[in-house]
Amino acid sequence: xxxxxxxxxxxxEPRKKRTxxxxxxxxxxxxxxxxxxxxxxGFTAASISKIASRAGISKANVYVxxxxxxxxxxxxxxxxxxxxxxxxxxxxxxxSVDELVERxxxxxxxxxxxxxxxxxRLLITEGHRMPHLLEKWMIGQAKADRQALIEGYVEKGMVKxxxxxxxxxxxxxxVVYATVAQMVLGRDKAAGEVEAIKETHRKLLTLLLTxxxx
Amino acid sequence: xxxxxxxxxxxxEPRKKRTxxxxxxxxxxxxxxxxxxxxxxGFTAASISKIASRAGISKANVYVxxxxxxxxxxxxxxxxxxxxxxxxxxxxxxxSVDELVERxxxxxxxxxxxxxxxxxRLLITEGHRMPHLLEKWMIGQAKADRQALIEGYVEKGMVKxxxxxxxxxxxxxxVVYATVAQMVLGRDKAAGEVEAIKETHRKLLTLLLTxxxx
Amino acid sequence: xxxxxxxxxxxxEPRKKRTxxxxxxxxxxxxxxxxxxxxxxGFTAASISKIASRAGISKANVYVxxxxxxxxxxxxxxxxxxxxxxxxxxxxxxxSVDELVERxxxxxxxxxxxxxxxxxRLLITEGHRMPHLLEKWMIGQAKADRQALIEGYVEKGMVKxxxxxxxxxxxxxxVVYATVAQMVLGRDKAAGEVEAIKETHRKLLTLLLTxxxx
Amino acid sequence: xxxxxxxxxxxxEPRKKRTxxxxxxxxxxxxxxxxxxxxxxGFTAASISKIASRAGISKANVYVxxxxxxxxxxxxxxxxxxxxxxxxxxxxxxxSVDELVERxxxxxxxxxxxxxxxxxRLLITEGHRMPHLLEKWMIGQAKADRQALIEGYVEKGMVKxxxxxxxxxxxxxxVVYATVAQMVLGRDKAAGEVEAIKETHRKLLTLLLTxxxx
DNA sequence: CATGAATGAGTGTTCATTCAT
DNA sequence: TATGAATGAACACTCATTCAT
Numbered sequence: 001x002x003x004x005x006x007x008x009x010x011x012x013e014p015r016k017k018r019t020x021x022x023x024x025x026x027x028x029x030x031x032x033x034x035x036x037x038x039x040x041x042g043f044t045a046a047s048i049s050k051i052a053s054r055a056g057i058s059k060a061n062v063y064v065x066x067x068x069x070x071x072x073x074x075x076x077x078x079x080x081x082x083x084x085x086x087x088x089x090x091x092x093x094x095x096s097v098d099e100l101v102e103r104x105x106x107x108x109x110x111x112x113x114x115x116x117x118x119x120x121r122l123l124i125t126e127g128h129r130m131p132h133l134l135e136k137w138m139i140g141q142a143k144a145d146r147q148a149l150i151e152g153y154v155e156k157g158m159v160k161x162x163x164x165x166x167x168x169x170x171x172x173x174x175v176v177y178a179t180v181a182q183m184v185l186g187r188d189k190a191a192g193e194v195e196a197i198k199e200t201h202r203k204l205l206t207l208l209l210t211x212x213x214x
Numbered sequence: 215x216x217x218x219x220x221x222x223x224x225x226x227e228p229r230k231k232r233t234x235x236x237x238x239x240x241x242x243x244x245x246x247x248x249x250x251x252x253x254x255x256g257f258t259a260a261s262i263s264k265i266a267s268r269a270g271i272s273k274a275n276v277y278v279x280x281x282x283x284x285x286x287x288x289x290x291x292x293x294x295x296x297x298x299x300x301x302x303x304x305x306x307x308x309x310s311v312d313e314l315v316e317r318x319x320x321x322x323x324x325x326x327x328x329x330x331x332x333x334x335r336l337l338i339t340e341g342h343r344m345p346h347l348l349e350k351w352m353i354g355q356a357k358a359d360r361q362a363l364i365e366g367y368v369e370k371g372m373v374k375x376x377x378x379x380x381x382x383x384x385x386x387x388x389v390v391y392a393t394v395a396q397m398v399l400g401r402d403k404a405a406g407e408v409e410a411i412k413e414t415h416r417k418l419l420t421l422l423l424t425x426x427x428x
Numbered sequence: 429x430x431x432x433x434x435x436x437x438x439x440x441e442p443r444k445k446r447t448x449x450x451x452x453x454x455x456x457x458x459x460x461x462x463x464x465x466x467x468x469x470g471f472t473a474a475s476i477s478k479i480a481s482r483a484g485i486s487k488a489n490v491y492v493x494x495x496x497x498x499x500x501x502x503x504x505x506x507x508x509x510x511x512x513x514x515x516x517x518x519x520x521x522x523x524s525v526d527e528l529v530e531r532x533x534x535x536x537x538x539x540x541x542x543x544x545x546x547x548x549r550l551l552i553t554e555g556h557r558m559p560h561l562l563e564k565w566m567i568g569q570a571k572a573d574r575q576a577l578i579e580g581y582v583e584k585g586m587v588k589x590x591x592x593x594x595x596x597x598x599x600x601x602x603v604v605y606a607t608v609a610q611m612v613l614g615r616d617k618a619a620g621e622v623e624a625i626k627e628t629h630r631k632l633l634t635l636l637l638t639x640x641x642x
Numbered sequence: 643x644x645x646x647x648x649x650x651x652x653x654x655e656p657r658k659k660r661t662x663x664x665x666x667x668x669x670x671x672x673x674x675x676x677x678x679x680x681x682x683x684g685f686t687a688a689s690i691s692k693i694a695s696r697a698g699i700s701k702a703n704v705y706v707x708x709x710x711x712x713x714x715x716x717x718x719x720x721x722x723x724x725x726x727x728x729x730x731x732x733x734x735x736x737x738s739v740d741e742l743v744e745r746x747x748x749x750x751x752x753x754x755x756x757x758x759x760x761x762x763r764l765l766i767t768e769g770h771r772m773p774h775l776l777e778k779w780m781i782g783q784a785k786a787d788r789q790a791l792i793e794g795y796v797e798k799g800m801v802k803x804x805x806x807x808x809x810x811x812x813x814x815x816x817v818v819y820a821t822v823a824q825m826v827l828g829r830d831k832a833a834g835e836v837e838a839i840k841e842t843h844r845k846l847l848t849l850l851l852t853x854x855x856x
Numbered sequence: 857c858a859t860g861a862a863t864g865a866g867t868g869t870t871c872a873t874t875c876a877t
Numbered sequence: 878t879a880t881g882a883a884t885g886a887a888c889a890c891t892c893a894t895t896c897a898t
Contacts, residue, residue, distance in 0.1 A: 174387040
């Protein structure tokens with residue numbers, strides 16, 4: 001609509017350069033833009049148009065890198081999930097219950113970043129679009145790994161057996177609660193509640209996991 | 215959710231009868247259809263068109279009963295929240311920790327109906343549309359009431375004080391976790407995990423709240 | 429720029445080619461179609477759908493070139509008004525009353541083209557949408573210019589002073605009358621009346637402007 | 643234009659009584675409301691809904707009295723035209739040119755009421771909907787009558803023959819011009835121009851019709 | 857790789873009109 | 878006569894996607 005100056009195609013427009021980037025870089029630019037839009041508006045309400053302009057490229061170019069909106073979404077979710085997969089291995093070699101609890105609380109609540117909130121929200125709101133991703137995330141190997149980890153400590157006698165150690169994925173429940181609070185209320189309004197949850201969680205874990213002195 | 219299909223009159227479709235109902239009945243039919251659609255697709259992706267046809271009426275008729283999609287949504291959410299307000303008063307007069315835990319677990323997990331799941335999902339995905347409803351639901355008087363309740367029992371000596379009784383809204387964390395699981399995985403796939411969570415929750419509550427024998 | 433095949437395509441509808449034109453050309457095609465529709469039906473009754481199909485493009489494409497129906501209308505009216513601004517300067521250097529009258533009548537009634545009719549109709553029916561355009565067209569500099577012109581001739585003694593020369597915009601009244609007649613009755617039905625008006629106008633102007641012999 | 647609001651408060655609306663009126667009265671109430679709406683918005687943009695509520699009745703009741711929107715419009719226009727048919731008979735028995743001009747100017751410009759503006763606007767904007775009405779209004783018997791009237795005075799020697807008397811419908815041109823001005827600019831903004839037109843018209847008529855003294 | 861022009865399908869919403877009461 | 882509920886058809890507008898360059 002604007003460029004009426006048809007005389008000089010290659011030059012004359014300082015603003016919009018046709019920059020050619022490697023596919024990987026462009027893809028990532030698009031995914032970053034997509035995360036922002038999807039997170040703010042949800043899958044349906046987010047528009048390719050805004051994602052493209054947020055990424056600084058044309059709408060059509062999006063389709064050079066992704067087959068469809070769905071494809072883009074799936075790629076994004078997969079990437080996010082991989083990236084934010086909690087590093088349970090940190091819990092592998094701890095010497096005491098106190099250290100275990102400390103590390104657990106730290107990384108669980110430290111992981112409450114905007115990105116994690118974003119991915120959780122997307123899983124909840126749009127997860128039905130890609131059931132296979134859901135399964136990978138919620139159930140699956142990770143869960144079994146965690147269970148094995150804690151049972152190892154129980155056998156070693158470092159951790160007291162309890163209903164909690166028997167179904168250890170329960171340990172993440174308060175984190176999910178905090179996540180939902182933050183998701184619904186917003187970071188600032190939820191801050192107080194999240195902090196209280198975290199402290200309560202820490203105390204209860206210590207209480208429950210510490211072997212009873214005899 | 216799909217039970218609407220079987221709910222439709224057994225008569226075949228070719229007949230287009232113009233059924234005339236009272237506003238209250240029609241409104242409720244529309245709200246029921248709207249709940250199903252909003253819940254399955256979210257606010258934006260749900261279409262008036264499908265809501266109307268699910269309710270068995272014309273699209274235009276929707277606008278006879280609601281001013282807009284937003285109006286419909288607000289009415290729906292308000293109704294759902296009023297309907298599903300949990301009845302904590304059941305916990306008022308219990309004689310023992312066991313009874314307290316029993317009732318708590320029963321109504322908390324018994325409340326995991328499709329309706330509750332639906333309202334929670336809508337709050338999470340579309341709550342930003344109506345901040346005032348959010349506050350009413352998440353924070354507010356209800357929370358203070360629960361805290362007062364448990365502290366009463368602690369003072370009576372019926373319940374052992376612990377980090378949990380100090381911040382009692384923590385008690386709902388596993389329920390939220392179960393809700394999210396059910397929301398994301400679907401009723402059937404989540405059933406096992408929900409049951410495990412419920413049992414673990416019951417055991418841990420008993421463990422934590424029962425006064426230590428001396 | 430390559431010459432666009434502006435002639436009507438030899439083949440009719442079955443072929444759906446996606447013709448790609450420069451924005452300027454498409455915009456003008458749309459405006460032409462819009463003029464026809466607005467003129468025939470008025471702003472409200474004209475539909476983007478019909479404008480699009482008259483222009484031979486899809487409805488959506490209209491919105492590639494115009495932001496809204498209002499935008500399209502404003503652009504159209506502005507263009508029409510610029511295009512049809514009457515050229516009063518032709519009256520600047522005439523030698524006699526007869527020549528003045530001749531030229532005045534010629535261009536005033538010669539200007540009764542379909543375009544002029546169209547713009548006048550749009551101004552009347554939809555002018556309230558754009559008050560600023562109205563003022564530009566009806567009142568404003570043009571009027572003062574005309575008055576100055578005739579007073580120059582009066583001072584030179586070429587034209588006899590009369591109530592008409594004192595309020596010279598009056599001279600356009602019969603043209604407006606003819607315009608309205610044509611607008612309401614249609615070109616063909618109004619032809620006779622317009623011709624009669626024109627001749628009467630010519631005679632009366634000669635009569636009124638020619639200085640009295642002594 | 644908006645004066646209609648204050649001009650016709652049909653009834654106070656505290657109680658919705660189901661008042662039963664004679665068909666004639668109801669019809670007229672509807673037509674009054676319709677005039678206001680059609681005049682303010684044009685045929686297409688005017689809605690039965692608003693016409694009905696302005697008339698203080700239900701939408702459906704409109705269809706008890708009129709077959710369709712078109713029917714309503716036609717009835718309205720017909721009525722308006724009959725009502726506002728200028729009373730040329732007042733010019734039948736005048737004794738002098740001055741009296742003739744005086745009466746002519748008085749009733750022509752005195753007829754520039756809101757109603758007349760309304761009908762003219764509707765004829766221009768929506769006249770194409772009912773061509774037969776147009777013919778009745780613009781051409782037809784009235785025109786011949788006027789011509790006969792002025793020729794009578796010419797024969798009597800009271801009025802000087804001129805191009806104007808030969809095509810006397812020309813005499814209404816300035817009035818049409820004034821009407822259009824008022825229509826487009828609004829009553830207030832056009833007031834100055836209308837007054838100037840009227841006075842110029844009066845002077846020119848006197849000038850043209852008064853027999854030359856010998 | 858990149859894009860602007862183009863489009864089919866769909867959106868929420870309005871409206872003249874009909875029907876059952 | 879009068880009405881509120883109901884609807885088909887249309888509206889302006891948007892969007893994910895495609896195509897020619």
